[in-house]
Amino acid sequence: MKGKICYVCGKEDLNKNEIGLTKKLLNKDAKWFYCIDCLAEYLEVTTEELLAKIDEFKAEGCKLFG
Numbered sequence: 001m002k003g004k005i006c007y008v009c010g011k012e013d014l015n016k017n018e019i020g021l022t023k024k025l026l027n028k029d030a031k032w033f034y035c036i037d038c039l040a041e042y043l044e045v046t047t048e049e050l051l052a053k054i055d056e057f058k059a060e061g062c063k064l065f066g
């Protein structure tokens with residue numbers, strides 16, 4: 001199966017965390033995904049803030065992240 005591609009910059013093979021963030025923060029049924037850099041820009045936050053979010057979601061036991 002081919003990996004997911006960032007809808008904005010075309011980065012290939014998005015990792016589980018990037019896909020998880022798109023689902024968690026934008027739309028759980030998302031068909032378009034963002035890499036972490038483009039998602040940060042879209043949400044007007046920093047990449048570091050998103051990485052902190054990933055850690056929070058993981059700590060909650062969210063299965064979308066790993």
Ligand SMILES: [Zn+2]
Pocket residue numbers: 006007008009010011034035036037038039
């Ligand atoms: Zn991107």
